Amino acid sequence: MAHDRSDAALGGDDIPLHIESKPGPMRKALMYELFVLGELMDGPHYGYLLRDILGRLLGPFRHISWGVLYPLIRHLEREGLIVLDEKTGTGPGESSQGNQPRKQYRITENGRRRFLALMLETGDYTADYPELFLIKLNNIDHLTREQQLLILWHYREYLQVEQKYLQEGQRNISEGTHIVPEDQRARVLDIIAFRLSGIQAEIAWIARKIAHLESE
Known part of the structure; x- marks a missing residue:
């Protein structure tokens, strides 16, 4: 995955570099949030593709359900961290269902700041920290x-x-x-x-x- 090191300019003094430590399920949600924002740092993505990308990153036995992914995307959209891309339409090799085109999202400036804060957050060590590190490693060239x-x-x-x-x-x-x-x-x-x-x-x-x- 090719990244643009110019994104490192996001590291301004106004960016909160500490995220409050969260219990297990909430920390897992932050991990998935970082994954989505990190993928969008590379450019717009269709929501349905993100699930496949995460599976390839973490392996065949780790999946994020649609019931987790789509509410997360809606949450990020409400928070102003991502927006629906103007080029939303039919995904590559896929046909839209009726009048419902596939939705493509892109990251906002606030989303970029949130991405950097999550990347640099340390917090407490947990059992799922190796998975979090894989996601950080996948996006490390942005830093x-x-x-x-x-x-x-x-x-x-x-x-x-x-x-x-x-x-x-x-x-x-x-x-x-x-x-x-x-x-x-x-x-x-x-x-x-x-x-x-x-x-x-x-x-x-x-x-x-x-x-x-x-x-x-």
Whole structure:
């Protein structure tokens, strides 16, 4: 996905860079909001295409239902973050249903400011933070070099917290300070080793990305 780095000019002093931390369902809604705004940063989109794009981004087992997507689009429209594009009409390869053409949306200046605020918001670490990071990574070229580094540093810290937790558990089980039934110990240690291998691979990837940005 090609992005225009000139969008980094959005980072003015009047933009709120902190979004109040929200509980699980509300934080998920903010994640989907960031996804929609991020896709519209690349240009107008038909609403029905956004669901397919999110599926390709997060994988085959993560879907956003129409019952979530369309109310979200209407909410963003009411808030003045997106507007119906003047070129709304039949989508590529699709025919309109009766007199109801497919709706195409574009982002507003307020939407761009909201996008940047969501991109730079850190908040609390949650179980779905890796999915949020994927959405941020998908839109990271809209940011300045310094802003990109902030996002990468924050995710690296998340991974390091996970890594430390697993390593401590691994050590405690191996030393016998954490009680695990003898017949389960090898299996639990295998699971920890498996999870650590994935985290270490991600940390290495993040380190390479950070080094590349810092060398520019």
